[in-house]
Amino acid sequence: MRTTAAVLHHVGQPLELTELELRDPGPGQVQVRIRATGVCASDLHILDGRLPKPLPVVPGHEAAGEVVAVGPGVDDLAIGAQVVLSILPRCLACDACRAGRTNLCSWGGELAATGTLDGQLTGWHLDDGSSVHHFNGVSSFATEVLVPRSGAVEVDPAVPAAVAALLGCAVSTGVGAVRNAAQVRPGQTVAVIGCGGVGLNVVQGARMAGASRIVAVDVDDDKLALARRLGATDTVDARGDAVRTTVTALVDGGVDHAFDAIGRPEALGDAFAVTAPGGTAVAVGLYATDAQVTLPAFPLVGERRLVGTYLGGVDPHVDIPRLAADHLGGRLRLSDLVVERPFDEVNDALDELRAGRVLARQVLTVD
Ligand SMILES: [Zn+2]
Numbered sequence: 479m480r481t482t483a484a485v486l487h488h489v490g491q492p493l494e495l496t497e498l499e500l501r502d503p504g505p506g507q508v509q510v511r512i513r514a515t516g517v518c519a520s521d522l523h524i525l526d527g528r529l530p531k532p533l534p535v536v537p538g539h540e541a542a543g544e545v546v547a548v549g550p551g552v553d554d555l556a557i558g559a560q561v562v563l564s565i566l567p568r569c570l571a572c573d574a575c576r577a578g579r580t581n582l583c584s585w586g587g588e589l590a591a592t593g594t595l596d597g598q599l600t601g602w603h604l605d606d607g608s609s610v611h612h613f614n615g616v617s618s619f620a621t622e623v624l625v626p627r628s629g630a631v632e633v634d635p636a637v638p639a640a641v642a643a644l645l646g647c648a649v650s651t652g653v654g655a656v657r658n659a660a661q662v663r664p665g666q667t668v669a670v671i672g673c674g675g676v677g678l679n680v681v682q683g684a685r686m687a688g689a690s691r692i693v694a695v696d697v698d699d700d701k702l703a704l705a706r707r708l709g710a711t712d713t714v715d716a717r718g719d720a721v722r723t724t725v726t727a728l729v730d731g732g733v734d735h736a737f738d739a740i741g742r743p744e745a746l747g748d749a750f751a752v753t754a755p756g757g758t759a760v761a762v763g764l765y766a767t768d769a770q771v772t773l774p775a776f777p778l779v780g781e782r783r784l785v786g787t788y789l790g791g792v793d794p795h796v797d798i799p800r801l802a803a804d805h806l807g808g809r810l811r812l813s814d815l816v817v818e819r820p821f822d823e824v825n826d827a828l829d830e831l832r833a834g835r836v837l838a839r840q841v842l843t844v845d
Pocket residue numbers: 518519520521539540647648
């Protein structure tokens with residue numbers, strides 16, 4: 479069948495809305511009609527060459543849709559079910575999977591590196607027969623996609639698709655960083671550097687974890703105001719205030735947990751600098767593959783930790799349904815984060831994200 483996809487042929491160029499021929503789902507695969515797909519900084523990283531991928535490729539990795547067909551061997555997903563797509567397909571057989579760290583699955587890593595659905599084949603091609611690659615088994619900037627069964631997580635249809643989409647990346651990453659990487663406990667203090675789609679969910683995760691102080695840092699007044707509505711107790715304007723001294727003055731001696739939700743070495747340096755002795759700095763954002771960070775060594779004597787996290791360390795099949803329940807229960811406020819726009823505005827949405835003009839998360843919707 480035919481699908482319309484936004485294809486990146488060359489780094490630095492706009493995506494081209496192109497019709498592709500989509501294969502029937504193979505063994506263990508699921509065909510999904512995309513309803514909503516978020517626009518994340520990681521997609522920009524691909525477009526701008528900071529995250530090299532096999533080309534041509536269809537970006538998009540934060541999406542919700544409807545199951546329209548399943549391949550042989552898929553007997554636990556009904557046609558019509560609402561699913562959130564996940565960039566963490568897993569094999570449940572490799573060392574990482576057996577250790578319970580399915581987000582580090584080596585098979586999932588192979589799909590990401592090869593841009594295929596099974597290590598060898600892609601699910602679609604151009605009319606001249608040439609393959610188009612997938613982005614981590616999702617490639618949701620398209621109207622219909624094939625994904626591995628383990629990359630589709632069924633969620634309650636009561637969650638609107640535009641909200642459900644966010645569960646796949648921004649919410650998993652932000653809340654997961656709080657719950658899994660930092661393990662914030664009630665009464666602890668938190669700083670969040672960067673209040674975009676991910677950072678605002680770090681703020682919400684910290685509020686749900688019972689943090690006593692949540693210091694949000696950004697350069698944008700509207701983002702800081704939204705951070706306050708979502709649970710930040712203090713805000714720091716990084717345009718006028720020196721971030722490190724302001725945060726450590728607000729929370730005397732530094733915070734228990736500081737998060738770089740931007741993905742830049744300077745922001746990670748700020749996060750590390752504002753941790754108290756015994757504190758944890760968490761690298762939440764996705765860094766350019768050649769980014770380097772230099773940190774002062776002496777503060778490590780204070781038993782500070784610097785930890786990385788991939789998609790918040792979540793197990794999508796456990797955590798995404800939980801996050802959906804958090805939304806339906808009113809604990810996680812996601813409706814305020816969604817700015818909907820039609821799918822064919824994908825390049826405009828990416829341009830506005832690049833320019834930093836976006837409050838919260840743009841979500842492209844497909845009729
Ligand atoms: Zn993302």
